[in-house]
Amino acid sequence: MKKALIILLExxxxxxxxLILSTLIVMARPVKGNLRVPFESxxxxxxxxxxxxxxxxxxxxxxxxxxxSCSEELEMNIIVYINKTYRDDDSVVDFTANxxxxxxxxxxxxxxxxxxxxxSNAYDYISCSGKAGIIYGGRTEDFFDDYALHRQPSSQxxxxxxxxxxxxxxxxxxxxxxxxxxxxxxAYEKDEExxxxxxxxxxxxxxxxxxxxxxxxxxxxxxxxxxxxxxTIIYLCIKKKYKFKDKTNPSIYVVNGKTxxxxxxxxxxxxxxxxxxxxxxxxxGGRSGGGHSGGHVGGGRHF
Amino acid sequence: xxxxxxxxxxxxxxxKFDPATQKLTCEYCLSSFTVEAIxxxxxxxxxxxxxxxxxxxxxxxxHTSLFHCAxxxxxxxxxxxxxxxxxxxxxxxxxxAGKLTGEYKPGKVIGFKYTRDQATETFSKWIRKLKFVPSxxxxxxxLEKMTGLYVPFWVADCDINVDYSAIGKKIRHWTSGSYRYTxxxxxRIVRRADVRTEGIPADGESKIDDALMEAIxxxxxxxxxxxxxxxxxxxxxxxxxxxxxxxxxxxxxxxTSASHNVISDSISGYTTVVPSIDQHDIVKTDWEYMMLPVxxxxxxxxxxxxxxxxxxxxxxxxxxxxxxxxxxxxxxxxISAAVSVLMGLIFGGFLL
Numbered sequence: 060m061k062k063a064l065i066i067l068l069e070x071x072x073x074x075x076x077x078l079i080l081s082t083l084i085v086m087a088r089p090v091k092g093n094l095r096v097p098f099e100s101x102x103x104x105x106x107x108x109x110x111x112x113x114x115x116x117x118x119x120x121x122x123x124x125x126x127x128s129c130s131e132e133l134e135m136n137i138i139v140y141i142n143k144t145y146r147d148d149d150s151v152v153d154f155t156a157n158x159x160x161x162x163x164x165x166x167x168x169x170x171x172x173x174x175x176x177x178x179s180n181a182y183d184y185i186s187c188s189g190k191a192g193i194i195y196g197g198r199t200e201d202f203f204d205d206y207a208l209h210r211q212p213s214s215q216x217x218x219x220x221x222x223x224x225x226x227x228x229x230x231x232x233x234x235x236x237x238x239x240x241x242x243x244x245x246a247y248e249k250d251e252e253x254x255x256x257x258x259x260x261x262x263x264x265x266x267x268x269x270x271x272x273x274x275x276x277x278x279x280x281x282x283x284x285x286x287x288x289x290x291t292i293i294y295l296c297i298k299k300k301y302k303f304k305d306k307t308n309p310s311i312y313v314v315n316g317k318t319x320x321x322x323x324x325x326x327x328x329x330x331x332x333x334x335x336x337x338x339x340x341x342x343x344g345g346r347s348g349g350g351h352s353g354g355h356v357g358g359g360r361h362f
Numbered sequence: 363x364x365x366x367x368x369x370x371x372x373x374x375x376x377x378k379f380d381p382a383t384q385k386l387t388c389e390y391c392l393s394s395f396t397v398e399a400i401x402x403x404x405x406x407x408x409x410x411x412x413x414x415x416x417x418x419x420x421x422x423x424x425h426t427s428l429f430h431c432a433x434x435x436x437x438x439x440x441x442x443x444x445x446x447x448x449x450x451x452x453x454x455x456x457x458x459a460g461k462l463t464g465e466y467k468p469g470k471v472i473g474f475k476y477t478r479d480q481a482t483e484t485f486s487k488w489i490r491k492l493k494f495v496p497s498x499x500x501x502x503x504x505l506e507k508m509t510g511l512y513v514p515f516w517v518a519d520c521d522i523n524v525d526y527s528a529i530g531k532k533i534r535h536w537t538s539g540s541y542r543y544t545x546x547x548x549x550r551i552v553r554r555a556d557v558r559t560e561g562i563p564a565d566g567e568s569k570i571d572d573a574l575m576e577a578i579x580x581x582x583x584x585x586x587x588x589x590x591x592x593x594x595x596x597x598x599x600x601x602x603x604x605x606x607x608x609x610x611x612x613x614x615x616x617x618t619s620a621s622h623n624v625i626s627d628s629i630s631g632y633t634t635v636v637p638s639i640d641q642h643d644i645v646k647t648d649w650e651y652m653m654l655p656v657x658x659x660x661x662x663x664x665x666x667x668x669x670x671x672x673x674x675x676x677x678x679x680x681x682x683x684x685x686x687x688x689x690x691x692x693x694x695x696x697i698s699a700a701v702s703v704l705m706g707l708i709f710g711g712f713l714l
Contacts, residue, residue, distance in 0.1 A: 285701070308623075314559065319555065
């Protein structure tokens with residue numbers, strides 16, 4: 060018991076050492092080169108695009124005002140795009156990224172595009188760029204859990220009043236998640252397809268085409284942990300050689316010539332057969348989650 | 363009748379009459395005998411000591427010296443021409459404790475056939491393969507501690523009565539249409555046998571690890587000789603401190619294990635075998651007390667004594683090598699660090 064505790068303690072120390080070592084190695088390399096284009100108030104392109112003609116002029120005006128004020132508060136562009144034409148999920152991901160960059164006129168600006176789908180198989184999606192990638196990108200599931208509370212299902216006829224609440228609630232959620240964002244030097248999001256990383260380091264938001272410090276640390280931790288596993292395997296294999304050899308099998312002392320069977324019988328008693336019907340199995344699955352395109356990260360959900 | 367007059371033929375402990383079974387039973391080794399059987403055995407065992415045997419016993423008593431280790435309690439025996447200076451178990455000095463009585467005189471002996479040089483060479487070859495033993499374990503001073511030792515053994519020949527019954531099942535599976543079929547054939551397996559084991563040794567020295575002595579077996583009993591003091595010349599010997607009754611549980615375990623193997627070897631072709639009766643009774647045990655040759659060495663490392671033995675007749679070696687854990691850990695750290703660096707270089711760009 061005591062020995063097991065000592066071994067456990069040794070491994071805990073080794074893991075702590077690995078974490079410290081990988082952190083030191085990662086922090087020793089300076090973070091430089093930032094693709095991010097920070098938000099500028101005079102270039103704010105936040106907008107409401109009501110392609111479904113859902114809102115009347117008064118509602119649109121109110122929503123634009125809300126979106127602008129939210130954008131100024133968060134220091135990032137906010138585009139709300141309401142669509143009623145069906146697009147498949149992958150097309151939505153590509154469309155939102157491209158449309159956002161088209162509005163911005165350049166890549167990696169700070170901002171989000173909220174895609175609200177009014178088609179029968181609605182797929183709402185939030186596409187994040189620049190610093191929004193790190194603030195919202197990793198929390199889209201939580202975000203959509205809150206968002207879903209005020210979102211009318213696609214099975215119902217779209218009610219402008221309800222979607223008005225949906226958009227204002229979306230702005231509120233943006234503020235809430237921004238306020239709750241906790242900075243960490245090792246948190247990161249990644250657009251795997253384009254190799255773009257989003258992270259916060261030393262109080263600054265970064266968009267880079269190289270791995271984030273958090274990503275590098277995870278890789279280093281994995282490599283060191285593989286080393287620890289190799290250490291354990293080698294240690295146990297060698298230690299096994301330092302064990303006592305097996306005892307001599309006592310069967311060698313049996314005298315076959317003086318051993319005799321008085322009775323040696325195998326009598327058949329009965330036979331029986333059982334049968335079990337083979338059940339055929341089938342299954343199915345669904346798809347949910349997020350995507351990435353052109354330096355964007357995000358996530359979506361069907362409604 | 364006074365049952366206490368009779369000794370157990372298996373382990374020499376007192377037999378007691380059990381009114382429930384109407385048999386004489388041994389509380390120590392759990393053997394049981396009918397009154398008639400035990401009378402017959404005692405009549406056969408009655409013997410008289412010949413004059414020649416008495417002379418040998420006298421010679422043994424006169425020409426053996428007993429040395430005692432005050433540190434670990436070991437009793438070391440040698441002929442009166444030599445003196446034991448240290449205890450080969452704990453390496454502390456020993457003192458002369460007197461002479462031995464005739465009851466410790468062994469009946470048989472196997473002389474050393476494997477020389478000291480051969481034994482140290484065998485040991486050296488073995489430890490050359492071990493890279494993580496303490497440095498001084500490989501030293502010549504350590505090899506000099508190899509001691510020729512006659513270890514007292516109780517060697518038993520056992521007659522075992524086996525009564526075995528089991529249900530064996532042969533199971534066959536196949537698929538037809540949308541059904542999977544399982545056919546089970548049941549057999550009653552009966553084995554009744556008289557199994558004879560000869561020469562199972564058990565050392566009568568509590569200081570030596572039993573497993574160590576079992577690991578250097580077997581000894582070739584065809585080279586057994588009547589004991590003579592001349593065999594002790596140049597070697598040491600142990601005085602037994604575990605008697606027949608003390609070693610009998612070990613003998614019983616090994617003998618019944620051997621008879622189990624005989625039975626299991628006779629059963630084949632079954633998918634499962636579930637025994638209902640599996641009785642292995644040792645009905646008769648013949649004993650021989652003998653000295654068997656062992657090259658013995660001990661090594662103390664971090665308060666633990668490691669014992670090594672080389673069969674003095676066959677050269678078979680056994681023992682648990684001491685492990686320098688710090689040395690091994692450093693080696694493992696080196697290897698795993700090298701692998702980690704290599705992985706970092708191969709898999710890329712963890713710094714990219």
